[in-house]
Amino acid sequence: MLGYESERRLKNLLVAVGDGERDLEAARQRLCGIRDFAPLSAFERFDRDMTGFITSYEIVNFLRDNSVFHVSESESFSLVQFFDSNGNNKLSFQEFIQMLLPCENNVLRNITLDRPSRRVTRYDHLPRDIELCLTNIIEKEIDLQRRLEILKRELEVQYDYSPFAAFRSIDKYNSGRIDTVNCGSFLRQNGHYAAELELLAIIRRIDTDGDAVVVYSEFAEFVRPAIPAPRGVTYAPPVRPSSATRTGNASPLRNSSPVRSYSTQKSRAAYSSPVRASVSPSRLSPSRKPILRLNDEDELVHALKELCNLEQELETAKVNLSHKSDFNLYDAFNIFDQPRYGSISVHELQSGLNAIGVYPTYDECDLFITRYCKKGDRRLNFSEFSEAFLAHDSYYANMVNRRGSNYVPRVIRRDDVFLPHTSFEFQSMWRTHIRVENANESLRQRLQSRPGFNMYEAFNSLDFNDTGAVSAYELKRMIESRGYFVGFKEVEQVVEKMDRNKDGRISFHEFSEDVRTKSPVRR
Secondary structure, eight states: OOOOHHHHHHHHHHHHHHHHHHHHHOOOOOOHHTOOOOHHHHHHHHOTOOOOOHHHHHHHHHHHHOOOSSSSSSHHHHHHHHHOOSSSSSSSSHHHTTTOOOOOOOOHHHHHHHOOOOOOOOOOOOOOOHHHHHHHHHHHHHHHHHHHHHHHHHHTTTTTOOOOHHHHHHHHTOOSBOHHHHEEEHHTTTTTTHHHHHHHHHHHOOSSSSSSSBHHHHHHHHOOOOOOOOOOOOOOOOSSSSOOOOTSSSSSSOOOOOOOOSSOOOOOOOOOSSSSSSSOOHOOOGGSSSOOOHHHHHHHHHHHHHHHHHHHHHHHHHHHHOOEEEEEEEEHHHHHHOOOOEEEEEEHHHHHHTTTTOOOOOHHHHHHHHHSEEEEEEOHHHHHHHHHTTTSSHHHHHHHTTTOOOOOOOOOGGSSSOOHHHHHHHHHHHHHHHHHOOOOOOHHHHTTTTTTTHHHHHHHHHHHTSSSEOOOHHHHHHHHHHTTTOHHHHHHHHHHHOOOOOOSSEOOOOOHHHSSSGGGGGG
């Protein structure tokens, strides 16, 4: 039997299986609900070479055609192995439709199978809505695959864990199988009250012979993490004797579940794919690099979501200030650059803010200077100062950039440079800056205070494609994998904040510089 912590991790794994499978079922029903969708046409859309089989390389090409670049070929190969029932590392038509047809709506399933198909040649595409739904299903399969792999590793490292002990923890009645009854009892015992459909989804995902129960061999095969095969070794998963095709008269459970492939080699060497045998092994499997533990990764994603909210708040304040017709960057800069040196120090920034009615601490001014100073001299020149007030939206940024100085000849007070409404908005902008930088530093301190947090592992968790740089799309996928919704513009604002060389991607150096704590006062 398992201990309390191991049972909790096993519960998290089963809950993730149920959530992912139900999410996939909804995506399958959306796809099959499109009246123009025909499974054979979809198969021909993938099978460009007309070989009668679909390889992982063809799945990657389909995703690239639909602007999805975060899925590697090794992950696609794992997906093929999951649905492959005869061990040839390819998907036949019958295996392919197991990924697309609904399991809980037999009427919709039969209607979809009866639809006439149209010929799809090498350079043809399906209607846009069908292509997007197909892409969505594959992305959800990959996301579920990634999350389950992390949870399996979290469970495997427990000192009291073994597949048999985990099986016995669920099979309380020693019936030699797991069904919806003892699975539901195990989940309730660990604080999760699953509905019947969720329990059916869990059993359906693990069951490989379609009998609606999970025996020990199926369970052990499922909970075993996918370990990369040794270099130069050709790997073939175990062949299942038979794989029945789901029919319209079948129960909502799958009659034919995918085979979960695994490796018997306890090695962490390179992952060998027959499609891409010539590629460097270090590039094939992103999971070879160390990544954060699940709870630390959750905290990282939560911090990234908060960062998106903070950057959006800052963007809103910049847009509001840009609407003030008398606001310009030249007069704003001169409020602080009284000696006309062409740059602003921390003391000059604090003095200027005090003059306009904003009273930050020296530490808060230093955080602002640290964020926008690119040269490392702890002073802001005009271009660096301007970046703090130009919106990410090019329309509003150009609006402010085109404005010249108001050219006031008389000597005026620094709090009287702009009109009253503009001065109030200018003060609000500075208070937003200070609040955002304080919140950013709190996020950095919170991450660094976690014993298991490591910058290199955190970067690897975000770098899905193992390219050494994190794109906005990868960042968005990671945040959404935890159930948060975030717009692409919000993610781009975060990338722009971290991206020092303005190449549109975040390198490890840029990531570590941004995540490292900036305020020695708060440590």
